[in-house]
Amino acid sequence: MFRLSNNLIGILNILTFLLSIPILWAGIWLSNKGVTECEKFLDKPVIILGVFLMIVSLAGLIGACCRVSWLLWVYLVVMFLLIVLLFCFTIMAFVVTNKGAGEVLSGRGYKEYRLGDYSDWLQKRVNNTKNWNKIKSCLIDSKVCSSFHDKYLNDTVEQFYSEHLSSVQSGCCKPSNDCGFNYAGPTQWTKGNTSSTNPDCGAWGNDASTLCYNCQSCKAGLLDQLKSDWKKVAIVNIVFLIVLIIVYSIGCCAFRNSRRDNDYGKYPLGR
Known part of the structure; x- marks a missing residue:
């Protein structure tokens, strides 16, 4: 019987996978239909973000629901790197926007x-x-x-x-x-x-x-406009960072459960 942490990670990654679809579609649309320099500048980052979310969510979903330990391990490594990068970006956003006023x-x-x-x-x-x-x-x-x-x-x-x-x-x-x-x-x-x-x-x-x-x-x-926007983004990032840390913690529990279940399947008499 699946444990709660595995179910939660599965549900969260289904939502993330569904979110990646419109993001990827938006990037492809900008690539084909964009006419201004701004629109063309955004298409590649949006496509990369969509593909990244899709791959990571699939890894987390399959790893949690099918108890594939190595996929969950990859998922957790990516999540950890994402947390570190987001933390660094948030600190940088506060530092570089600390100066300047009209x-x-x-x-x-x-x-x-x-x-x-x-x-x-x-x-x-x-x-x-x-x-x-x-x-x-x-x-x-x-x-x-x-x-x-x-x-x-x-x-x-x-x-x-x-x-x-x-x-x-x-x-x-x-x-x-x-x-x-x-x-x-x-x-x-x-x-x-x-x-x-x-x-x-x-x-x-x-x-x-x-x-x-x-x-x-x-x-x-x-x-000055960028400074104002970055401060708002940094505040949102703090909230997102907290959510990521919670999801990462749940993912660690799911990884431990999957590895334990796999070990039990290999050595049923020893458990």
Whole structure:
């Protein structure tokens, strides 16, 4: 008669296997139907995740229900490595997002963002030309500044300055406050008289494909959004880590039971 731990591992892995099917399908769909750089960038990781979940769940399911000890052993090794990797990623997420915050401006509802305020590790990632070109393509494809323009199109300059913009909108869709540009529209600004040495002033362009996508403030705005997202992910990871540890413990019990049952089958008179 199967023990409780074996049954629990079997049920959990059936659920994981069912979850892997839509994930794998989504990755294949993105690979065939994806048209933007962002979508194409996601297809391979999603397919790998789907295949990984499917193989691991099958190993756990067969190992627990059919009492195949070596499959359960493989399952537990993979689970242990996953716990270690998730723990390391969670710690890293808290460390690299510990620095950086928007600068409050007098008379403005939004903040401005400086790249140097964020961790060196994150700065290196966005300062890499290849990485940033992909990110910039994603920002343009997502139409973050197009929707920004449409939303605030009828604002007067006073109304616009009082708006609470997201970090990406503030960093990528408008010029830096240092530049002293004159407001003509959410994404339309005319150059004024300024002695600012901020390099972002020269990087700004009114063209929808230029704006401030090449600005340091855009990279900083993205990192601020990433910082917020990573902290949320890290909290979810802690919960997921606890669940994995519980499942791993149940899996250890199932492995012990399967090995004991197999030994009993080999040596029935000695037990």
